[in-house]
Amino acid sequence: MPLRNWHESQHYDHTGDKPCVCCGIPTPLRSERGRPVHKVCAETWTADHTRTEDNA
Numbered sequence: 001m002p003l004r005n006w007h008e009s010q011h012y013d014h015t016g017d018k019p020c021v022c023c024g025i026p027t028p029l030r031s032e033r034g035r036p037v038h039k040v041c042a043e044t045w046t047a048d049h050t051r052t053e054d055n056a
């Protein structure tokens with residue numbers, strides 16, 4: 001599931017970097033819910049949490 005319209009200008013927080021919730025490396029980017037996260041981290045997280053066929 002691609003994040004809808006992830007534009008850096010739209011998700012860029014000019015107030016400064018904050019640690020990414022996924023990898024802990026500071027990033028100026030924000031998720032749609034306003035949490036600091038890299039785009040790639042968000043996409044990886046989304047991919048990891050949308051595989052419902054693995055129900056081990």
Ligand SMILES: [Zn+2]
Nearest residue numbers: 020023038041
């Ligand atoms: Zn990250």
